Amino acid sequence: xxxxxxxIQYSENREKLWIHCSTGETVGRFDKRFGIDIHTTIExxxxxxxxxxxCTHGKPTIEDFNYFCAKAKELWGVDxxxxxxxx
Numbered sequence: 889x890x891x892x893x894x895x896i897q898y899s900e901n902r903e904k905l906w907i908h909c910s911t912g913e914t915v916g917r918f919d920k921r922f923g924i925d926i927h928t929t930i931e932x933x934x935x936x937x938x939x940x941x942x943c944t945h946g947k948p949t950i951e952d953f954n955y956f957c958a959k960a961k962e963l964w965g966v967d968x969x970x971x972x973x974x975x
Contacts, residue, residue: 892909892910892911892929893909893910894907894908894909894910894915894964894965894966895907895908895910896908896966896968896969898969898972898973902972902973902974903919903920903921903973903974904917904918904919904920904973905917905918905968905972905973907960907964907966909929909964911929911930911931913929913930914927915927915928915929915963915964916956916959916960916963916964916966918948918953918956918973919948920947920948920973920974920975921947922945922946922947923943923944923945923946923947923948923952924942924943924944924948924952924955924956925940925943926940926941926942926943926956926959926960926963927939927940927941927943928941941959941963942955942959950975953970953973953975956968957970
């Protein structure tokens with residue numbers, strides 16, 4: 889199995905961020921207006937896992953943002969620069 893790596897992309901307006909996997913898929917998204925997506929990889933889904941680990945579809949709170957940051961660290965080893973998103 890190939891070791892996966894992850895990269896964060898921040899929007900220029902500091903309202904969104906995405907976490908991309910080295911396989912080319914996006915596994916995480918935070919949007920100040922539209923919520924959170926925390927997904928499994930396509931490989932995990934092919935092995936029977938569901939797609940969504942935690943998804944919301946409304947304006948997130950600061951607690952939601954902190955939860956997203958904690959899950960990004962736990963699942964993908966990614967440290968989100970909280971100053972890059974204006975909460």
